[in-house]
Amino acid sequence: xxxxxxxxxxxxxxxxxxxxxxxxxxxxxxxxxxxxxxxxxxxxxxxxxxxxxxxxxxxxxxxxxxxxxxxxxxxxxxxxxxxxxxxxxxxxxxxxxxxxxxxxxxxxxxxxxxxxxxxxxxxxxxxxxxxxxxxxxxxxxxxxxxxxxxxxxxxxxxxxxxxxxxxxxxxxxxxxxxxxxxxxxxxxxxxxxxxxxxxxxxxxxxxxxxxxxxxxxxxxxxxxxxxxxxxxxxxxxxxxxxxxxxxxxxxxxxxxxxxxxxxxxxxxxxxxxxxxxxxxxxxxxxxxxxxxxxxxxxxxxxxxxxxxxxxxxxxxxxxxxxxxxxxxxx
DNA sequence: TAGCCGTGGAG
DNA sequence: TCTCCAAGGCT
Numbered sequence: 001x002x003x004x005x006x007x008x009x010x011x012x013x014x015x016x017x018x019x020x021x022x023x024x025x026x027x028x029x030x031x032x033x034x035x036x037x038x039x040x041x042x043x044x045x046x047x048x049x050x051x052x053x054x055x056x057x058x059x060x061x062x063x064x065x066x067x068x069x070x071x072x073x074x075x076x077x078x079x080x081x082x083x084x085x086x087x088x089x090x091x092x093x094x095x096x097x098x099x100x101x102x103x104x105x106x107x108x109x110x111x112x113x114x115x116x117x118x119x120x121x122x123x124x125x126x127x128x129x130x131x132x133x134x135x136x137x138x139x140x141x142x143x144x145x146x147x148x149x150x151x152x153x154x155x156x157x158x159x160x161x162x163x164x165x166x167x168x169x170x171x172x173x174x175x176x177x178x179x180x181x182x183x184x185x186x187x188x189x190x191x192x193x194x195x196x197x198x199x200x201x202x203x204x205x206x207x208x209x210x211x212x213x214x215x216x217x218x219x220x221x222x223x224x225x226x227x228x229x230x231x232x233x234x235x236x237x238x239x240x241x242x243x244x245x246x247x248x249x250x251x252x253x254x255x256x257x258x259x260x261x262x263x264x265x266x267x268x269x270x271x272x273x274x275x276x277x278x279x280x281x282x283x284x285x286x287x288x289x290x291x292x293x294x295x296x297x298x299x300x301x302x303x304x305x306x307x308x309x310x311x312x313x314x315x316x317x318x319x320x321x322x323x324x325x326x327x328x329x330x
Numbered sequence: 331t332a333g334c335c336g337t338g339g340a341g
Numbered sequence: 342t343c344t345c346c347a348a349g350g351c352t
Binding site: 041042043045046078079080081082083084156157195196225227230231232233235236239313317 | 331332333334335336337338339340341
């Protein structure tokens with residue numbers, strides 16, 4: 001019964017799985033970890049180019065650990081949630097200093113790494129080390145909710161019952177459990193999607209409890225996160241400025257009017273002069289990447305209080321560093 | 331534990 | 342245009 005389901009979905013995965021580099025034969029546990037962290041709340045298409053850059057630049061954890069954390073944040077680009085870059089750098093440091101440069105190969109060991117929670121630990125244990133681990137992500141939760149639970153969507157937050165159900169559904173065979181994890185996740189990602197599932201393409205539609213029940217609608221309406229006018233929006237705009245800046249940047253420039261002491265704005269972009277790098281190379285209204293990023297920040301017309309709060313948050317999180325009135329990445 | 335933390339493409 | 346949401350983790 002369950003074995004039939006396992007076989008069907010695993011066979012489907014063998015035929016239809018996307019060709020992703022972190023699934024390729026030459027993958028490393030480090031590459032798998034980096035992909036899993038990058039993929040947290042972030043679509044595959046946007047992760048691909050950044051993951052390739054990271055693997056080229058930092059093929060081993062020690063390579064990343066040898067650089068300042070700010071380099072990880074800058075190379076993170078616009079993936080979002082830049083604290084993930086910070087945590088990945090911290091994980092690389094721990095792996096290098098406490099594990100001889102090799103990833104822990106158990107769920108428990110992985111769970112101890114910064115930025116690695118229950119999902120990522122199970123995913124790396126399964127996909128990188130071939131262990132039998134119960135992987136539960138948003139795709140798997142949705143597939144289970146429909147296929148087995150007969151519901152349109154899983155609960156707003158992961159429940160203990162869902163965890164138990166996932167454990168029961170996991171194949172006893174180790175190798176098949178790995179394939180099942182990947183297959184279930186893939187099904188949720190490309191067929192059993194959140195908004196408009198492609199049930200006609202689903203290999204297990206005949207076994208789907210939700211379809212059998214007549215596709216009942218969700219029992220609740222997900223609350224979208226606010227964005228415009230939030231601290232997060234301001235933080236994001238500030239981070240864009242810091243990523244663009246190759247040198248420390250005057251804190252005053254974050255405010256719409258720029259420096260208050262009346263210092264003349266200096267035109268040009270970083271590196272345009274032969275003098276040593278200094279904060280005054282950047283100016284409000286200047287051209288180039290930094291000027292553009294500053295313009296986008298100023299366009300938000302954030303009040304001074306909120307700007308202060310957002311910046312304080314970034315400093316507290318370690319995403320920015322302030323030295324003598326100038327800001328830079330860590 | 332609910333709220334917070336980015337970003338941009340799809341519908 | 343605007344809403345939704347994409348392989349979560351942390352506090």
